[in-house]
Amino acid sequence: MEHVNIDTIIDKYPNDASSLIQVLLEIQREHRWLSNEALDKVSKRLRVPLNRIQHIVTFYKAFSLIPKGRHEIHVCTGTACHVRGAPRLLDSIQDLTGIRPGETDMELKFSLETVGCVGCCALGPVMVIDGEYHGKMAPARSEAVLKNYV
Amino acid sequence: MPRIHTPIELEAFRKDILSKRDPSKPCIAVCTGTGCLALGASKVVVALREEIKKQGLESNVDIKVDLRETGCPGFCERGPVIVIYPEEICYLQVQPGDAAEIISQTIIGKKVIERLLYVDPVSGEKSVRESDIPFYKHQMRLLIGNNIRLDPKSIEDYLSLGGYTALPKALFQMNPEQVVALVKDSKLRGRGGAGFPAGTKWEFARNSPGDTKYVVVNADEGDPGAFMDRAILEGNPHAVLEGFAIGAYAIGAREGYIYVRQEYPLAVENVTIAIRQAEEYGLLGKNILGSGFDFSVHVHRGAGAFVCGEETALLRSLEGKPGEPKARPPYPAVKGLWDKPTNINNVETWANVPLIVNNGAEFLTSIGTDKSKGTKIFSLVGKVKNTGLVEVPMGITLRNIIYQVGGGIPGDKKFKAVQTGGPSGGCIPEQYLDMGVDFDELAKVGAIMGSGGMIVMDEDTCMIDVAKYFLNFLTDESCGKCTPCREGIRQMLKILTNISEGRGKEGDIELLEALAETTRDASLCALGGSAPNPVLSTIRYFRDEYEAHIQEKRCPAFVCKELIHYYIDPEKCKACMICFRKCPADAIEGGKNLIHVIDQEKCTNCGTCFEVCPSRFGAVRRLSGEPVPPPLAEEARPLVREN
């Protein structure tokens, strides 16, 4: 898969430290993770010390220092979803994929994350896979939904 | 698109748009907000489009029909939602399979499809028009009402509804000080959580020395359970842009930033398109409408941090730094983005501004209570029948919101509490259902307005679990810089976890209160300062639940897993084998005609048996705080069936 070159991404934004988060977000989106090489390059080109980059990529949840799987599962654990049973949905996803939030499976098929709230509270519990929203998710439906993703 | 150079040209352009639109022409408006999209709205759109073609309406001379993909009207529980104009017929829970009938029956045949209408659960009465539906009827939808009427990706739709009337009025008929005075007179208070008077905040920024100033839209909306800003920004981005530009003019800023949380990709997309369109038309950018006022807007995405909803942390994030809040004073109005005077307001606050400029300060002051004017959009979610976004005047009672608009608690369960203000807020019990909702009244009972999240809880909600949930959320979202927040939340969470797992002890409540005091008093920012609220409000109103957990190891709501045991009543068990098969831990001993018995050693407390036991048997009991009866003796297990 052709990745957009990191330098090309950096060139799209103002060349100073304030672009740091936007640049990293785009690299994360394109490459599905932030490698050490990527971070070194950003550090040099935007003239930001590595310790600040280190803080930012671990501070913000959008960034991943390990490659994400082909399919990203986000289980909403917002209050409305929580009250409607999100913990049990999360349990079922964990059982089916064998991974916990923040992890990717060995075949790089699924990555699992919890999300504070995706703004679909009326549809809770909600699970988003590759940007596709699955609402009113009963844990019993988890297996059928995951089967659609190869 | 030709650039518009003057207000006169703008009005001519608007007239031109309106002249090309026939109000009597049928239009099918389909909500394509994130919620309805999740329920399949895009497939409904495709199906309708196909049917319009199939039934010959594309080339028909007599009957023409528009299909519009719109923003979120808020009735999320019943999505996908469509409204058919000009009759304003509202169909709910529409599926692609309904498309053929909608075109043939309603568009061509002018007949209403009964089964797609709203039905009142008590009276059985059907509502045809959107405005007749009780959910909408009891609201005052000044801000969100237009969402279903326009395509957020079309500036012309916004113009056709009177949009961009306020901006030229402000730029050409008022000077900046007059705009500030107007917003002050309207008594608009910030809709993001603190409720600080917007006009006063604008005035501070206006009066701060310096030539370079900034304005910011806070669209981080991190409170879990709140999604009104998403609906406005996604569904009517131009309303926000117009208010934003007016504010920039009033304050003296030439650049603005819209900080949108990255979990809202559709809002990012729609507001980016809206900015581009507005710039093309000359409504944003250099020399807006020939006024000499320049204002350019940039969209900046968040990266997954709740704390970035706090204004100083948001500014750090805009600067490309970790979202660590900064000490105040100095306030952003004096020293904000890159140390320049900056005014930050919430999406809903900005969206109120065009209404105020167009209609005057009295427009807002005539609605609401003495100190809280205007309307507020609440996201009514949780254990309530009509979950969705509700816009109501300040001062309306909780009871009206939850029961009249919200339809009450599903399953005839008993109301227990309503949580307002997210992780910074509190739980309000039944005795306050008749209180009028406004900033100050909520503060009196130990809650806050917050951004408007309103989470209804019933008898099946455990308040210790709720307090633990919020602390769990905050311990991860705190930036971690200051001791009282990082360590205080850490210790409070430990105690609550112990209590919920049966390890609570005498003195825990007092220790929680002591920790809460330090965290509240000494934290650097409002995240820490308000973190104790959920704990303190649940202790205040539900102390008996805390005591039950601590002293009796009992969870009255049967939520805390470690405090619940499941037991099959031998009198009621009919050996149907359903739970026996479904148990994921193979913890049920049983068989054909053998009364089932749960092996408590193997049981993981998942609750599956309780859920699957047929209701006519109801043989599985939940026990908490009482000893589990010993397992039925082997000899007694064969089931004696009556003939």
Added chain:
Amino acid sequence: MSEIQLQIDGKVVKATEAMTILEAARSAGISIPTLCNSEKLETYGACRICVVEMESFGTPRLVAACVFPVQKDMVVKTRSERVDRTRKMLLEEMLAHAPDSVELQKLAGEYGADKDRFEKEASFCILCGLCVRYCAEVKKKDALGFVDRGAKREIAFIPEIAAQECWNCKECFPLCPTSALQAAYVLTEALAFPAEKHKQQR
């Protein structure tokens, strides 16, 4: 710079506009305890041990003396029941991390803080940031920094830079209120396992 008069512990103190309460107090010989503050570094405001009670401008509230600017007619109390209670709790929260820290124990004695009030935590670090800030502001090497957030926040060295600079420097170690045990630990970790940059834990 204009002069501002304020009251600290009943004493009238003359200060200048740009001063913080801490600076004004020190100029008048009034001492306020600090942990994350250092004359060599920019003020940080994280430990909160310097909280004082500000009685003017509405209901009395606690503010951090090291960052709060002086204002005309301000009335400040550097000790009170509320201040002492707060400092005691903060110390107890920190002692859960570093019960043997000499500096913390000294303050603990003064405020009656019990080092066993809370269960021991795994990390020695109280995240005062002195090491990080010293390396950034004074040495200008940025050899270490913060990672993660909330209860998971910690300090970590950048292995590539630390390998070159730290073993012969260690100037940040004496600044540490908890005897630099955490710094020594994470430095060793960084030098011994440079390939394992901060792993994500959830």
